[in-house]
Amino acid sequence: MVVLVTGANGQLGQSLQFIAPNYPKIEFVFCNSSTLDITNLNNVKQIFNHYKPNYCINAAAYTAVDKAESEPDKAHLINVIGAKNVAQVCKEHNTVLLHISTDFVFDGNKKAVTLSAVEVPYSENDIPNPTGVYGQTKLDGEIEIQKTWEKHFIIRTSWVYSQFGNNFMKTMLRLASERDTLSVVNDQIGTPTNAVDLAECLIKIIIFSSLSFGEGRGEAFGIYNFSNEGQCSWYDFAKKIFEINNKNIDLKPIPTSSFPTPAKRPKYSVLDKTKIKSTFGIQIKSWKERLKA
Numbered sequence: 001m002v003v004l005v006t007g008a009n010g011q012l013g014q015s016l017q018f019i020a021p022n023y024p025k026i027e028f029v030f031c032n033s034s035t036l037d038i039t040n041l042n043n044v045k046q047i048f049n050h051y052k053p054n055y056c057i058n059a060a061a062y063t064a065v066d067k068a069e070s071e072p073d074k075a076h077l078i079n080v081i082g083a084k085n086v087a088q089v090c091k092e093h094n095t096v097l098l099h100i101s102t103d104f105v106f107d108g109n110k111k112a113v114t115l116s117a118v119e120v121p122y123s124e125n126d127i128p129n130p131t132g133v134y135g136q137t138k139l140d141g142e143i144e145i146q147k148t149w150e151k152h153f154i155i156r157t158s159w160v161y162s163q164f165g166n167n168f169m170k171t172m173l174r175l176a177s178e179r180d181t182l183s184v185v186n187d188q189i190g191t192p193t194n195a196v197d198l199a200e201c202l203i204k205i206i207i208f209s210s211l212s213f214g215e216g217r218g219e220a221f222g223i224y225n226f227s228n229e230g231q232c233s234w235y236d237f238a239k240k241i242f243e244i245n246n247k248n249i250d251l252k253p254i255p256t257s258s259f260p261t262p263a264k265r266p267k268y269s270v271l272d273k274t275k276i277k278s279t280f281g282i283q284i285k286s287w288k289e290r291l292k293a
């Protein structure tokens with residue numbers, strides 16, 4: 001079984017490279033942005049003609065949430081046209097596509113339909129309503145994939161961090177070595193996701209899907225949520241990062257209004273993982289446990 005990974009130098013791409021040796025029966029083809037530019041349709045065709053993958057994990061994306069506000073065309077090119085190109089070539093090769101999307105497709109205003117009207121996690125069926133360019137391009141990319149090729153799994157995830165690339169955890173650790181005090185927002189709630197857990201989840205879906213071909217379980221294609229379990233604010237996340245790493249820093253909680261950013265972010269974007277757990281038998285660990293790891 002050949003699994004082709006785009007965006008192989010990103011956090012998720014490197015996490016997939018990290019776990020690949022645990023799956024000797026899978027032949028992984030890792031393509032970074034210089035060997036495979038997903039915005040170049042001919043380049044995608046050429047690579048697929050050569051490797052003829054059974055599965056493609058599209059880990060390539062424009063992920064600079066704030067910068068996207070001033071570079072909407074570039075974000076659209078990679079997250080919408082790029083995703084569409086990959087879906088089109090997957091269709092030509094009957095390749096199953098696993099595409100990664102985001103909690104930022106939601107506006108964060110979902111409330112329970114009860115008197116308490118508390119926030120409740122987003123399910124796959126909730127109506128997206130992005131608050132910024134990044135979220136909009138990720139949603140438009142999902143839509144292009146759905147229109148182009150039915151054999152797809154779209155996995156929405158949130159707050160991804162890892163030992164690889166740039167992410168919140170690494171930024172906090174860097175700042176802890178440069179400063180004595182730090183303020184972090186405490187009124188945006190979500191769930192951190194260890195990129196290695198996301199990588200493992202994708203491989204489990206591939207194995208499940210490859211074993212169930214011919215058993216009429218194609219209906220498993222569609223949208224799924226994945227993050228670690230639990231929820232926290234960015235402040236809670238930072239506090240735990242410093243605690244685990246024995247960093248002594250004066251950490252202050254602040255409201256979003258005190259830390260304006262170009263892109264508006266959802267206040268609450270916890271994802272409900274019931275569907276991915278029940279469909280693929282995936283067990284998910286808590287964000288605190290996985291942060292420690």
Ligand SMILES: NC(=O)c1ccc[n+]([C@@H]2O[C@H](COP(=O)([O-])OP(=O)(O)OC[C@H]3O[C@@H](n4cnc5c(N)ncnc54)[C@H](OP(=O)(O)O)[C@@H]3O)[C@@H](O)[C@H]2O)c1
Nearest residue numbers: 007009010011012033037038060061063100102157159160
């Ligand atoms: N990071 C998060 O917190 C987060 C949260 C929710 C969802 N997600 C989604 O999860 C997925 C993986 O994210 P990540 O954190 O691994 O992102 P990342 O670290 O920013 O990696 C993205 C990769 O895509 C590559 N890329 C950009 N343009 C490309 C193109 N035209 N052709 C091929 N590759 C291209 C980049 O390569 P270069 O560096 O060479 O440009 C980079 O290696 C993305 O779909 C993202 O939207 C991420």
